[in-house]
Structures are given as structure tokens and as C-alpha cells.
Amino acid sequence: xxxxxxxxxxxxxxxxxxxxxxxxxxxxxxxxxxxxxxxxxxxxxxxxxxxxxxxxxxxxxxxxxxxxxxxxxxxxxxxxxxxxxxxxxxxxxxxxxxxxxxxxxxxxxxxxxxxxxxxxxxxxxxxxxxxxxxxxxxxxxxxxxxxxxxxxxxxxxxxxxxxxxxxxxxxxxxxxxxxxxxxxxxxxxxxxxxxxxxxxxxxxxxxxxxxxxxxxxxxxxxxxxxxxxxxxxxxxxxxxxxxxxxxxxxxxxxxxxxxxxxxxxxxxxxxxxxxxxxxxxxxxxxxxxxxxxxxxxxxxxxxxxxxxxxxxxxxxxxxxxxxxxxxxxxxxxxxxxxxxxxxxxxxxxxxxxxxxxxxxxxxxxxxxxxxxxxxxxxxxxxxxxxxxxxxxxxxxxxxxxxxxxxxxxxxxxxxxxxxxxxxxxxxxxxxxxxxxxxxxxxxxxx
Numbered sequence: 188x189x190x191x192x193x194x195x196x197x198x199x200x201x202x203x204x205x206x207x208x209x210x211x212x213x214x215x216x217x218x219x220x221x222x223x224x225x226x227x228x229x230x231x232x233x234x235x236x237x238x239x240x241x242x243x244x245x246x247x248x249x250x251x252x253x254x255x256x257x258x259x260x261x262x263x264x265x266x267x268x269x270x271x272x273x274x275x276x277x278x279x280x281x282x283x284x285x286x287x288x289x290x291x292x293x294x295x296x297x298x299x300x301x302x303x304x305x306x307x308x309x310x311x312x313x314x315x316x317x318x319x320x321x322x323x324x325x326x327x328x329x330x331x332x333x334x335x336x337x338x339x340x341x342x343x344x345x346x347x348x349x350x351x352x353x354x355x356x357x358x359x360x361x362x363x364x365x366x367x368x369x370x371x372x373x374x375x376x377x378x379x380x381x382x383x384x385x386x387x388x389x390x391x392x393x394x395x396x397x398x399x400x401x402x403x404x405x406x407x408x409x410x411x412x413x414x415x416x417x418x419x420x421x422x423x424x425x426x427x428x429x430x431x432x433x434x435x436x437x438x439x440x441x442x443x444x445x446x447x448x449x450x451x452x453x454x455x456x457x458x459x460x461x462x463x464x465x466x467x468x469x470x471x472x473x474x475x476x477x478x479x480x481x482x483x484x485x486x487x488x489x490x491x492x493x494x495x496x497x498x499x500x501x502x503x504x505x506x507x508x509x510x511x512x513x514x515x516x517x518x519x520x521x522x523x524x525x526x527x528x529x530x531x532x533x534x535x536x537x538x539x540x541x542x543x544x545x546x547x548x549x550x551x552x553x554x555x556x557x558x559x560x561x562x563x564x565x566x567x568x569x570x571x572x573x574x575x576x577x578x579x580x581x582x583x584x585x586x587x588x589x590x591x592x593x594x595x596x597x598x599x600x601x602x603x604x605x606x607x608x609x610x611x612x613x614x615x616x617x618x619x620x621x622x623x624x625x626x627x628x629x630x631x632x633x
Contacts, residue, residue: 192503194229198222199496203539207582215585216485216492223492231499240494246453247353248487250442251301253456254347257438258304259481260463261431263473267308269428271316275401282393286330289313290382293334297341299435301348302574303486305338306586306593314597319401322394327599329389332609335590336578337382343374343574343621347442347452350490351542352570355549359566363446370567373628377575377621384613434463490542497546509551517557517565522626524561528568529622533576541577541584545569564629568622576618579610 188196202222206215226232232240261267270292278285296305313334317327342349346356346366356366438459445455464475500506516527528548535544548569552562577583581591581603594601 188503191229191231195226195231195496195499195503198225198229199500199543202496203543206585207540207588209588214485216489219489219492219496223495226496226499229499231502232495236498236502237495240491240498243357244354244487244491244494246451247350247357248490249453250347250353250456251303251350251486252482252484253453253460254300255304255486256460256478256482257435257463258300258308259478260460260467261435262308263467263471264428264431266428266431267312269424271312272401274316275320275397275399278397278399280396280399282326282395282397283390285397286333286386286390286393287382289330289334290337290385293338294341294378297338297348298345299439301350302339302342302586303350303483303589305341306335306590307483309338310335310590310593311597314594314599316401317599318597320398322397324600325392326394328601328605329385329392331590331594331599332601332606333382333385333389335587335594336385336610336613337378339578339584339586339590340378340381340575340617343377343570344371346370346570347439349574350486351545351573353452354490354494355545355566355570358546358549358553359562361563361566363452364443365563366567367443368632369563369629370570370625373567373621373625374571374575376624377571377617380620381575381613381617384617385609388609388612434466435459438463493542494546497543497550500547501550505547506551506554509547510555513551514555517552517555517561521561521564521630522623524565525568525622525626526619528565529572529576529618529625532569532572533579533618534572536573536577537580537583540582541573544577545573548573560629560633564625567625567629571618571621571625575621576614579607579614581606 199222202218205213205218209215227234227237274285274288274292277288293305293309296309300308310331313331314327317330342352344367346352346361346363352366356363438455441455441459442452444450445452464478467473468475513528513531516531517524532541532544532548535548538544549566552565552569555562557565578587581587591601591606
């Protein structure tokens with residue numbers, strides 16, 4: 188290997204270490220962008236290739252940012268505070284019922300928004316709710332840990348819930364509808380198994396009962412004084428929140444309609460977020476300008492920079508080496524392809540983080556001249572390994588690292604060892620089950 192290849196490989200490894208370590212709390216976009224600049228200067232990625240990278244990344248980044256904006260707007264409406272109150276009310280004092288409602292909330296949050304947004308917004312709400320309920324530390328962990336795992340894993344059923352999934356969809360030229368048709372049933376069944384296994388593993392730590400009423404829940408972007416004039420009664424508030432939910436659901440459906448009619452999915456996502464911003468402006472008199480501060484724009488920089496680094500690895504011959512390594516895994520039966528590729532991406536995601544693992548895996552598949560069905564099954568198996576298998580270790584996903592940081596800030600103690608003792612029991616069987624179901628589901632519908 189020449190100096191360019193060595194510089195690219197070392198840059199990738201150092202960047203990865205800094206992203207996972209985050210010395211002095213630096214944002215992960217900083218080491219990623221520095222690494223991307225070094226890779227560009229090394230010559231492993233040319234300036235002309237930046238156009239290809241931008242085209243691949245832009246639609247996914249815009250879609251994800253638009254959904255995050257929608258989540259922030261809902262937070263301003265007090266939607267998530269309302270949801271927390273409803274969780275306590277619907278649980279009716281049952282700790283077990285609360286467990287299932289919490290996980291249903293985390294599943295829907297990721298389904299309607301995205302995994303990072305779900306972690307960033309739902310976790311603080313759950314921390315406040317559980318602290319408000321006066322639960323002991325070990326009694327809070329079942330709700331927070333299961334919710335965090337389900338929120339992250341729930342990005343698998345539909346491709347639009349995870350920026351890396353969206354980027355990978357673009358690389359393999361797969362439509363959102365095709366992805367969902369092949370993936371929704373296997374991934375959802377896998378999530379059901381995961382939450383059942385989590386319940387069996389954690390039920391001994393659940394409290395005997397929980398309060399039915401909670402008060403004093405608040406978030407920095409919540410405007411209770413302004414909102415109080417919006418509702419003449421509690422029923423009005425509930426009706427308003429349901430209307431918001433229906434709108435968000437309609438926006439989600441519009442993404443699939445856009446995919447069907449070959450309209451960029453990002454267009455519908457932006458339109459939905461703009462309408463919701465206008466709705467908030469009309470009700471709360473809050474202009475959209477606050478989104479400039481509240482929106483985590485660094486996600487775009489991070490995704491763009493990481494893809495530059497991965498593209499550099501591709502150009503120095505990494506995918507050629509991986510093709511020789513992976514070809515035996517995808518030349519047998521579809522079941523063989525599904526299981527082996529999913530297990531491989533699970534291992535790679537937990538070593539290198541799921542973002543680069545899925546990007547590298549997907550780029551490799553596109554250079555293997557596979558038949559269309561084998562390519563799709565191999566890609567979907569990669570997604571399962573990347574979205575679910577990556578949860579085995581806390582460093583497998585950035586979402587999990589963010590979750591651990593938020594939980595720690597809420598004065599709730601959970602060590603990496605405590606996390607791993609639980610995931611070692613629930614993640615491997617969930618991944619294998621989902622990969623097998625993927626094979627049977629795909630062969631049935633095709």
C-alpha cells in the first residue's frame with residue numbers, strides 16, 4: 188500500500204476513536220470533518236467526487252433534518268409533556284402496563300420521526316417522568332433501557348427513520364416502498380421478540396406500582412403560559428394533540444406516496460415541516476427563526492464527512508478486499524446470505540460503529556454484480572445488523588452513546604457492564620430471528 192492508502196486508513200481509525208471517545212465532550216462532527224479534510228488532502232477522494240457524495244447524502248440529510256424540525260415543533264406545543272402525562276394515566280398504577288406503553292411510545296417516535304430524534308426527545312421526557320414518580324434507580328432502568336433499545340432498533344422497519352438507511356437506499360437504488368414491503372414485517376416481528384425478551388429479563392426490577400398522576404413536567408422549549416390560552420378545557424388540548432398526530436401521520440404517508448411517484452422524499456418532508464412551523468407560528472406566535480439554533484445541523488456535516496472518509500476507503504481498495512471476503516456469504520442460498528451478512532454487519536457495527544459499517548457494507552454489495560433479489564436481501568440483512576445488532580455494545584451506535592449521556596445527566600446510574608449483561612441476552616437471538624424471518628418473508632412475497 189502507498190502513503191495515500193495508509194493516511195486514509197489511519198485517519199479513519201483515529202476519527203472513529205475520537206467520535207466514540209469524544210474528549211472534553213466535543214461534537215462528533217468535529218473529528219469527522221477534520222478526518223474528511225485530511226482524506227481530501229491525501230488525494231484518496233478527488234474534488235470532482237464531492238459532487239457524487241453530495242448527491243448521495245443531500246436527500247437523506249434534508250429528510251432527517253426536516254423530521255427533526257417537526258419533532259422540535261411538537262416539543263414547543265407541549266406534545267411530549269402531554270404524552271408523558273398520558274403514559275402515567277393509561278398505566279393506571281401498573282408498572283407492567285407502563286413498561287409496554289413506554290416501549291410503544293419509543294417505537295412510534297422512531298417510526299414517525301427518526302431514531303436520533305426519538306432518543307434526544309423521548310429519553311429526557313422519560314427521565315423526568317420516572318424521577319417525578321419517585322422510583323428508585325434500579326426501578327427506572329427497565330423503562331429507560333428497553334425504551335432506548337427499542338427507539339434505536341425501530342429504525343429498521345422503514346428506511347426513512349435513519350439517515351444511514353436513507354443513504355444506503357440511495358446507494359443500492361432501492362425505493363422506500365420496496366424497502367418497507369420487504370422489511371416492515373420481519374423487523375417488526377423482531378422488535379416484538381426484542382421487547383418480550385427485555386420484559387422477561389427486566390421484570391424483576393419493575394416497581395410494584397407507579398403513580399397515576401404526574402405534575403411539574405417541563406422542557407426548555409415548552410411554553411405552558413402561551414399554551415394555556417389555546418385550550419378552553421382538557422378535552423380541547425387532547426383534541427389539538429390528536430390533530431397534530433394525524434398531521435404527522437399524513438406527512439409520513441406522503442413520503443411513501445412521493446417515493447411511488449418518483450418525487451424526492453425530501454420535498455414532502457420539508458413541506459410537512461414548513462406547514463407545522465406555520466401552525467406553531469399561528470398558535471404560539473413563535474416565528475420559525477428559532478429553528479436556526481435548535482436544529483442539530485451538525486448531523487449533516489457528520490454524515491457528509493463520514494461518507495467522504497468511507498468513499499476514500501472504497502477508492503484505496505477496501506471494497507475489493509471485502510468483495511473477496513464477503514462473496515462466499517452471498518453466493519449460497521438466500522437464507523445463507525441473510526444470516527451471514529447480518530451477523531457480519533453486527534460484528535462490524537460493534538467494532539467500528541454502525542454508520543461506517545453500513546456504508547462500507549452497502550458500497551461493497553453494489554460492486555459484487557449480484558442478482559437484484561440477492562442484492563436486496565443482503566442489503567436488508569446489513570440494515571438489521573446495523574440497526575439492531577449494533578446495540579450489543581454501547582459504542583455500536585451514536586444514538587446509544589447519546590442515550591447513556593442523557594440518562595447520566597438525569598442522575599440515573601447505569602454502567603456499560605450493566606448494559607452489556609442485558610444486551611448479550613436479548614440482542615443475538617433477536618438478530619438471528621429477524622434475519623431468518625427476513626428470508627422466509629422475502630421468498631414468500633417474491
